[in-house]
Amino acid sequence: MMEKFQESMYKLIVETSTKLPKDVRRAIAKAKMRENAGTRAAMSLATIVQNIQMADENVSPICQDTGLPTFKIKVPVGVNQMEMKEAIRRAIAQATKDGKLRPNSVDSLTGENSGDNLGIGLPVMKFEQWEKDYIDVRLILKGGGCENKNIQYSLPCELEGLGRAGRDLDGIRKCILHAVYQAQGQGCSAGFIGVGIGGDRSAGYDLAKEQLFRSVDDVNPNEDLRKLEEYIMEAANKLGIGTMGFGGETTLLGCKIGVMHRIPASFFVSVAYNCWAFRRLGVIIDPHTGDIQEWLYQEGDDVNFQQEETEVVGEAREVVLEAPITEEQIRSLKVGDVVRINGMIYTGRDAIHKHLMNHDAPVDLNGQIIYHCGPVMLKDENGKWHVKAAGPTTSIREEPYQGEIMKKFGIRAVIGKGGMGAKTLAALKEHGGVYLNAIGGAAQYYADCIQSVEGVDFLEFGIPEAMWHLRVKDFTAVVTMDSHGNSLHEDVEKSSLEKLAQFKERVF
Ligand SMILES: O=C(O)C[C@H](O)C(=O)O
Numbered sequence: 001m002m003e004k005f006q007e008s009m010y011k012l013i014v015e016t017s018t019k020l021p022k023d024v025r026r027a028i029a030k031a032k033m034r035e036n037a038g039t040r041a042a043m044s045l046a047t048i049v050q051n052i053q054m055a056d057e058n059v060s061p062i063c064q065d066t067g068l069p070t071f072k073i074k075v076p077v078g079v080n081q082m083e084m085k086e087a088i089r090r091a092i093a094q095a096t097k098d099g100k101l102r103p104n105s106v107d108s109l110t111g112e113n114s115g116d117n118l119g120i121g122l123p124v125m126k127f128e129q130w131e132k133d134y135i136d137v138r139l140i141l142k143g144g145g146c147e148n149k150n151i152q153y154s155l156p157c158e159l160e161g162l163g164r165a166g167r168d169l170d171g172i173r174k175c176i177l178h179a180v181y182q183a184q185g186q187g188c189s190a191g192f193i194g195v196g197i198g199g200d201r202s203a204g205y206d207l208a209k210e211q212l213f214r215s216v217d218d219v220n221p222n223e224d225l226r227k228l229e230e231y232i233m234e235a236a237n238k239l240g241i242g243t244m245g246f247g248g249e250t251t252l253l254g255c256k257i258g259v260m261h262r263i264p265a266s267f268f269v270s271v272a273y274n275c276w277a278f279r280r281l282g283v284i285i286d287p288h289t290g291d292i293q294e295w296l297y298q299e300g301d302d303v304n305f306q307q308e309e310t311e312v313v314g315e316a317r318e319v320v321l322e323a324p325i326t327e328e329q330i331r332s333l334k335v336g337d338v339v340r341i342n343g344m345i346y347t348g349r350d351a352i353h354k355h356l357m358n359h360d361a362p363v364d365l366n367g368q369i370i371y372h373c374g375p376v377m378l379k380d381e382n383g384k385w386h387v388k389a390a391g392p393t394t395s396i397r398e399e400p401y402q403g404e405i406m407k408k409f410g411i412r413a414v415i416g417k418g419g420m421g422a423k424t425l426a427a428l429k430e431h432g433g434v435y436l437n438a439i440g441g442a443a444q445y446y447a448d449c450i451q452s453v454e455g456v457d458f459l460e461f462g463i464p465e466a467m468w469h470l471r472v473k474d475f476t477a478v479v480t481m482d483s484h485g486n487s488l489h490e491d492v493e494k495s496s497l498e499k500l501a502q503f504k505e506r507v508f
């Protein structure tokens with residue numbers, strides 16, 4: 001039985017990483033219909049849909065960040081949970097080896113990547129016993145960018161744009177709207193949120209995450225919460241943050257709210273934010289054979305994304321870039337321009353940015369392009385590396401370093417997602433640099449633009465943190481911060497704050 005169970009868990013992991021569930025697909029298809037053709041949001045959604053289809057076909061990760069695997073398992077009395085845990089760990093290690101998961105488990109003290117997704121406390125497995133005679137296993141692969149946008153409020157509190165949030169349903173309403181606002185595009189909007197009302201800090205977050213296991217289509221049995229969920233879906237989509245924070249009609253794809261009791265002194269509202277790449281599936285397992293009897297979240301017909309040819313944004317200019325890039329070329333770029341990159345780009349994320357502050361670079365970065373990306377890579381029998389998934393990572397984490405590093409090494413462009421802050425914007429102006437926004441989560445789409453892996457440095461930092469030398473063709477991204485002091489991210493943040501303030505008045 002355990003061998004079969006391990007095989008079933010392997011199938012669950014691979015399916016979760018590579019195929020979005022139908023309820024999520026329906027939500028994305030609906031969002032796509034709402035956007036006006038030709039806008040940046042429509043273009044991004046077209047890329048997202050294309051990426052979902054490519055992941056289906058390639059049986060490869062939808063997003064390169066395959067997240068922190070969290071299993072929720074319900075078992076009948078008499079099933080050996082310790083053996084199940086071991087089988088799940090083996091299945092996780094196998095899926096990592098096969099390039100279906102990125103090695104994502106990092107020693108928090110030494111920074112060492114375990115290489116197989118196993119580690120202290122990882123994967124997360126939560127067991128519960130029940131009276132039924134079958135096993136129910138559900139899995140979420142929740143990436144780090146959206147996890148970083150989770151937020152917890154302690155009521156009463158003051159919220160920018162909304163004023164005081166008190167200890168009542170209306171205060172809760174304000175917290176949830178604020179949670180969507182503060183995420184901007186950084187958690188790869190449009191997102192799904194799970195909300196937990198009450199509990200202590202840890203139980204509140206657990207409850208919030210528990211909500212993410214609810215189907216997007218289900219209706220809250222609590223009438224107050226049903227109304228609140230409905231209200232939030234409507235109001236949040238008026239914030240104008242849109243796909244990737246580019247502005248647009250859809251900012252939120254789902255909202256599920258749960259409640260538990262609290263103690264008199266504490267009143268927490270906890271919000272778990274999940275990106276559009278909402279990888280969550282489940283299976284019913286026969287406890288005697290270990291076989292999969294049924295897949296969960298897959299009710300309904302196959303979702304047919306209507307994919308008409310999307311034109312590039314209205315009058316957006318398309319510019320081809322190839323490194324080394326001159327200052328003059330960079331200064332000619334403006335927010336809104338679409339760039340197509342050919343030639344070399346170098347990945348660099350958290351560990352490398354920190355390292356480069358007081359070390360030399362292993363390659364000459366003068367005039368070059370840095371890509372904030374931690375790809376999924378596999379080495380073949382001949383020792384050659386292949387890219388299995390390679391979308392952008394959240395750039396704002398490099399905010400303390402980026403400007404200085406660009407100046408120090410002469411870097412002319414950085415590609416990432418979610419935008420960067422005032423410090424980087426000032427450096428782009430002073431030095432002559434641009435920020436290029438790629439579509440977060442579109443890891444198959446971008447992997448397809450990579451023609452070859454020409455080298456790697458800092459492999460000791462682990463696969464996601466290494467500096468990969470990539471030769472690309474037609475790698476497309478949008479200029480969202482230019483060398484003239486313009487930032488689309490700053491604009492959207494400002495306008496969405498104004499819109500948020502329209503929801504200040506009491507509703508509940
Ligand atoms: O780690 C990554 O590759 C991306 C991360 O999920 C992010 O959204 O920043």
Ligand code: SF4
Pocket residue numbers: 063064065066067142143144145146186187188275276277391392393394440441442
């Ligand atoms: S890159 Fe975006 S889509 Fe991928 S896990 Fe991070 S937040 Fe989600």
